Amino acid sequence: xxGAAADGGELLxxxxxxxxxxxxxxxxxxxxxxxxxxxxxxxxxxxCAHLVNLYSKLDxxxxxxxxxxxxxxxxxVSFTAFISGAAxxxxxxxxxSAFAGMLRLGLRPNDFTFPSAFxxxxxxxxxxxxxxxxxxxxxxxxxxxDDAFVSCAALDMYFKTxxxxxxxxxxxxxxxxxxxxxxxxxxxxxxxxxxxxxxEAYFGLREADGLPNVVSVCAFFNACAGxxxxxxxxxxxxxxxxxxxxxxxxVLNSLVDFYGKCRCAGKARVVFDGMRVRNSVSWCSMIAAYxxxxxxxxxxxxxxxxxxxxxxxTEFMVSCALTTCAGLLGLDLGRALHAVAVxxxxxxxxxxxxxxxxxxxxxxxxxxxxQIFFEISQKNLVTWNAMIxxxxxxxxxxxxxxxxxxxxxxxxxxxxxxTLVNVITACSRGGFTKEGYELFETMRERFGIEPRIxxxxxxxxxxxxxxxxxxxxxxxxxxxxxxxxxxxxxxxxACKMHGKTELGRIAAxxxxxxxxxxxxxxxxxxxMFASAGRxxxxxxxxxxxxxIGIKKDPGCSWVTWKNVVHVFRARDTKHxxxxxxxxxxxxxxxxxxxxxxxxxxxxxxxxLEEEEKESEVFQHSEKLAxxxxxxxIPPCVPIRIMKNLRICVDCHRAFKFISGxxxxxxxxxxxxxxxxxxxxxxxxxxxW
DNA sequence: CTAGGGTTAG
Numbered sequence: 001x002x003g004a005a006a007d008g009g010e011l012l013x014x015x016x017x018x019x020x021x022x023x024x025x026x027x028x029x030x031x032x033x034x035x036x037x038x039x040x041x042x043x044x045x046x047x048c049a050h051l052v053n054l055y056s057k058l059d060x061x062x063x064x065x066x067x068x069x070x071x072x073x074x075x076x077v078s079f080t081a082f083i084s085g086a087a088x089x090x091x092x093x094x095x096x097s098a099f100a101g102m103l104r105l106g107l108r109p110n111d112f113t114f115p116s117a118f119x120x121x122x123x124x125x126x127x128x129x130x131x132x133x134x135x136x137x138x139x140x141x142x143x144x145x146d147d148a149f150v151s152c153a154a155l156d157m158y159f160k161t162x163x164x165x166x167x168x169x170x171x172x173x174x175x176x177x178x179x180x181x182x183x184x185x186x187x188x189x190x191x192x193x194x195x196x197x198x199x200e201a202y203f204g205l206r207e208a209d210g211l212p213n214v215v216s217v218c219a220f221f222n223a224c225a226g227x228x229x230x231x232x233x234x235x236x237x238x239x240x241x242x243x244x245x246x247x248x249x250x251v252l253n254s255l256v257d258f259y260g261k262c263r264c265a266g267k268a269r270v271v272f273d274g275m276r277v278r279n280s281v282s283w284c285s286m287i288a289a290y291x292x293x294x295x296x297x298x299x300x301x302x303x304x305x306x307x308x309x310x311x312x313x314t315e316f317m318v319s320c321a322l323t324t325c326a327g328l329l330g331l332d333l334g335r336a337l338h339a340v341a342v343x344x345x346x347x348x349x350x351x352x353x354x355x356x357x358x359x360x361x362x363x364x365x366x367x368x369x370x371q372i373f374f375e376i377s378q379k380n381l382v383t384w385n386a387m388i389x390x391x392x393x394x395x396x397x398x399x400x401x402x403x404x405x406x407x408x409x410x411x412x413x414x415x416x417x418x419t420l421v422n423v424i425t426a427c428s429r430g431g432f433t434k435e436g437y438e439l440f441e442t443m444r445e446r447f448g449i450e451p452r453i454x455x456x457x458x459x460x461x462x463x464x465x466x467x468x469x470x471x472x473x474x475x476x477x478x479x480x481x482x483x484x485x486x487x488x489x490x491x492x493x494a495c496k497m498h499g500k501t502e503l504g505r506i507a508a509x510x511x512x513x514x515x516x517x518x519x520x521x522x523x524x525x526x527x528m529f530a531s532a533g534r535x536x537x538x539x540x541x542x543x544x545x546x547x548i549g550i551k552k553d554p555g556c557s558w559v560t561w562k563n564v565v566h567v568f569r570a571r572d573t574k575h576x577x578x579x580x581x582x583x584x585x586x587x588x589x590x591x592x593x594x595x596x597x598x599x600x601x602x603x604x605x606x607x608l609e610e611e612e613k614e615s616e617v618f619q620h621s622e623k624l625a626x627x628x629x630x631x632x633i634p635p636c637v638p639i640r641i642m643k644n645l646r647i648c649v650d651c652h653r654a655f656k657f658i659s660g661x662x663x664x665x666x667x668x669x670x671x672x673x674x675x676x677x678x679x680x681x682x683x684x685x686x687x688w
Numbered sequence: 689c690t691a692g693g694g695t696t697a698g
Contacts, residue, residue: 045689053690081690082690149691149692150691214695256696315697358698
């Protein structure tokens with residue numbers, strides 16, 4: 001009888017183990033059923049512990065709790081199995097309450113229990129004392145800093161709960177620091193955004209004659225990625241290959257990520273292509289590497305490749321792909337991914353939800369962004385930033401400020417520099433000059449955020465746009481850092497808008513120094529002279545462009561209809577619907593003129609007659625795209641037009657008329673922002 | 689029968 005139980009026990013143990021290894025709840029339940037059949041009438045204690053371990057490791061919390069509850073005499077082993085599974089699967093609360101439960105039963109946690117308890121306590125909020133309490137309990141039970149497992153777990157817990165002093169002290173007290181202790185220092189320094197410390201810790205490990213392992217290597221690449229240490233990372237790449245770490249999937253994944261973050265998508269791809277084994281992390285890293293380097297098409301192709309090679313649309317996969325859509329302004333694709341997220345039950349994941357808010361905001365669907373945003377119960381910094389950014393895109397300063405206020409008052413999240421960039425941008429575009437400037441002036445004392453170059457660019461834009469170019473110039477002159485292209489660009493743009501030719505010339509000359517090849521600035525300056533009637537100077541700039549070989553970026557606009565992108569250039573005659581488009585445009589021209597429209601031809605080529613100029617502006621790419629949209633897209637659907645340059649002044653004026661005449665919503669996304677035309681008006685209030 | 693440090697996303 002006893003022997004039979006033992007034999008059955010060995011068989012069962014093997015069955016439990018293989019169910020856990022293959023992560024198969026089906027195999028697990030089968031092994032459980034077999035145990036019930038073989039061992040009657042009652043399961044022996046060690047099988048009860050096995051069952052708790054099985055269900056806990058398979059992430060079946062209800063079954064694990066039931067197994068623990070049905071154990072007539074639970075031991076420290078059953079409890080530890082439960083706690084460890086819960087901690088590994090990010091369920092810290094059940095883990096900690098089981099820990100408290102075993103103490104109440106008078107069971108003494110052992111050196112296997114404490115590491116899992118610390119792992120659970122590591123995800124407690126920063127102010128929580130649960131971690132330190134468990135630590136003092138472990139000391140009371142005699143686990144001194146020389147127990148590597150216990151103290152490494154405590155060390156990691158102190159780092160993850162933001163108690164850096166205590167972590168540092170524990171680390172210094174450890175008599176024999178193993179590689180795991182060094183790794184805890186390295187990985188947490190990366191997570192906290194101190195990559196330099198990670199690299200220092202790596203050299204500390206080497207000086208102490210420790211051998212790095214896979215985890216140390218990943219942390220090192222992560223640090224190089226975070227600090228953009230391309231050449232250090234490349235050297236380390238060579239070393240890692242020599243040590244034979246290059247067979248490890250995680251190491252290769254972190255290499256892909258490293259090259260991607262260091263703007264070397266090509267090198268990332270070489271690593272990715274050389275991988276013999278890939279997991280979903282590999283695909284996500286490579287998709288992100290493309291998306292972060294402006295190669296959205298490649299990113300999207302890779303996403304489709306991952307799906308067709310059987311990868312599941314995980315939270316990671318979908319949020320990577322959504323970022324790609326945001327960069328591509330691919331609203332239709334983004335909607336499709338939204339549907340994928342809903343079907344896969346991951347749309348409430350905070351990363352996916354924030355990515356959706358971001359995507360809708362950037363692709364011109366603020367209403368959809370809002371709807372998702374207001375349903376997110378646990379908003380974090382990125383969620384708030386994405387929503388405020390969405391309002392900034394359409395220049396809705398009022399809502400941006402309201403949401404910013406909500407964020408501050410909710411108290412859970414403090415703004416970061418991106419929040420301030422987004423709010424000030426919204427103020428700038430929405431004409432809330434006073435509010436925006438006040439925020440800029442007080443951000444240091446109110447939120448402890450040091451103004452960065454981005455904030456200067458925003459505030460120069462804010463002031464200059466509102467006609468205060470001189471104040472904006474004073475802000476630039478008072479800067480402690482070197483003004484960037486965006487700073488001078490903001491000033492130049494506003495000077496052109498308000499005809500401040502002299503200051504505009506100063507800004508343009510700075511821009512020519514900083515970026516001699518950029519055509520946009522030359523065109524802007526030339527147009528500025530042209531609209532001031534200073535044709536000679538305008539012509540000079542054009543001639544200079546020709547001399548140094550700068551070509552004007554060809555402007556183009558595009559409309560997506562039935563999954564086909566229709567691209568238009570100015571004076572395009574090649575489109576299959578050319579005749580219909582021209583017919584509609586001339587009909588619209590008459591209707592608009594009857595409604596009081598006057599063409600704005602001041603930037604058209606200046607050697608043309610006035611009448612020719614009028615025809616000229618009627619061949620702009622955005623007007624061709626709009627006419628195509630009006631013909632093809634049914635009346636209830638808004639027409640969405642993308643443009644690679646800024647929308648032209650005349651097209652902006654014309655679109656307002658057309659939106660009213662035909663009673664359609666027209667949404668234009670240019671290289672700067674959205675314009676939503678409706679009933680003879682534009683969402684930007686002509687302030688752009 | 690139970691244990692620590694890990695790669696990807698907004």
